[in-house]
Amino acid sequence: MEKRLIYLEDLVVGSVFESAIHPVDAEKIKEFARQFDPQPFHVDEDAAVGTFFGGLAASGWHTAAITMKLLVESLPLSGGVIGAGSDISWPQPTRPGDILRVVSTIMDVTPSRSKPDRGIVKVQSDTLNQDGGLCQRSVARLVVFRRDRQTTQVFLSGNAS
Amino acid sequence: MEKRLIYLEDLVVGSVFESAIHPVDAEKIKEFARQFDPQPFHVDEDAAVGTFFGGLAASGWHTAAITMKLLVESLPLSGGVIGAGSDISWPQPTRPGDILRVVSTIMDVTPSRSKPDRGIVKVQSDTLNQDGGLCQRSVARLVVFRRDRQTTQVFLSGNAS
Numbered sequence: 001m002e003k004r005l006i007y008l009e010d011l012v013v014g015s016v017f018e019s020a021i022h023p024v025d026a027e028k029i030k031e032f033a034r035q036f037d038p039q040p041f042h043v044d045e046d047a048a049v050g051t052f053f054g055g056l057a058a059s060g061w062h063t064a065a066i067t068m069k070l071l072v073e074s075l076p077l078s079g080g081v082i083g084a085g086s087d088i089s090w091p092q093p094t095r096p097g098d099i100l101r102v103v104s105t106i107m108d109v110t111p112s113r114s115k116p117d118r119g120i121v122k123v124q125s126d127t128l129n130q131d132g133g134l135c136q137r138s139v140a141r142l143v144v145f146r147r148d149r150q151t152t153q154v155f156l157s158g159n160a161s
Numbered sequence: 162m163e164k165r166l167i168y169l170e171d172l173v174v175g176s177v178f179e180s181a182i183h184p185v186d187a188e189k190i191k192e193f194a195r196q197f198d199p200q201p202f203h204v205d206e207d208a209a210v211g212t213f214f215g216g217l218a219a220s221g222w223h224t225a226a227i228t229m230k231l232l233v234e235s236l237p238l239s240g241g242v243i244g245a246g247s248d249i250s251w252p253q254p255t256r257p258g259d260i261l262r263v264v265s266t267i268m269d270v271t272p273s274r275s276k277p278d279r280g281i282v283k284v285q286s287d288t289l290n291q292d293g294g295l296c297q298r299s300v301a302r303l304v305v306f307r308r309d310r311q312t313t314q315v316f317l318s319g320n321a322s
Contacts, residue, residue: 032226035230036226037229037233040241052243059229060244060247064222064225068197068198068220069198072199080200080201083221084250084251085248085250086249086250087248087249089245089247090244
């Protein structure tokens with residue numbers, strides 16, 4: 001199934017995009033953490049008990065990486081999902097057995113002043129587990145391209161100047 | 162070599178922590194991206210040429226994960242490096258052949274009002290390549306524990322009330 005690609009003109013504040021689900025298990029949590037975040041609470045069930053997390057928890061960066069995978073699949077932007085930056089928080093950790101999904105809401109669409117072929121889109125992506133628990137909230141600034149630069153310029157100059 | 166652990170009392174605004182270096186190659190870039198960010202500019206040198214990035218570039222989340230690895234090694238906090246959140250931007254992408262390092266600066270130290278055994282520390286971590294190019298800037302909010310809760314409480318009550 002081919003997805004219809006999305007351009008800047010298609011994005012409306014308030015639109016919501018829902019991802020597929022992604023299960024997370026202890027092995028995956030430890031595998032990611034051994035490579036990128038080798039701390040006791042991310043790599044060892046027993047050692048994790050006496051820590052801040054009280055048990056094995058995924059690295060926040062693992063949650064972020066899974067979120068990106070789900071976002072790329074659920075928000076098919078024409079030029080790709082290209083982030084300039086992101087403000088990210090982890091209200092609760094991802095745990096072994098969690099089944100994650102991502103709900104993304106368009107918060108803001110700002111045409112670029114200097115580059116008329118694109119704009120910056122603010123997208124809030126909530127990463128939820130199977131109980132609706134919020135494992136991550138990110139507000140990303142994405143570079144999104146226009147479908148038709150010429151048409152849009154004419155349209156804008158006719159309305160805004 | 163055992164590292165001396167760092168507690169909230171040890172952290173001073175302006176202190177700088179420098180990490181080791183971490184080389185990044187095309188295979189690692191593609192391996193991470195196939196799993197978490199499978200877009201043409203992250204997984205295929207040829208397909209990447211005609212994109213926004215003009216050639217193979219690491220996923221920003223790959224740069225973030227490597228940054229975490231280097232931060233965990235270079236900022237040995239007593240309870241671990243535990244992030245409540247992070248504001249992150251990628252001024253330029255990490256490229257194949259880049260050698261990354263992280264320079265972290267303590268920006269703010271705020272004792273918790275509700276939990277006297279800890280505080281929130283703001284740390285700016287710049288991820289630089291071998292040419293000094295800024296591949297990532299993050300400002301993280303970390304949970305950091307006190308060495309001696311009793312002593313500190315006495316000290317604070319004697320000075321602040």
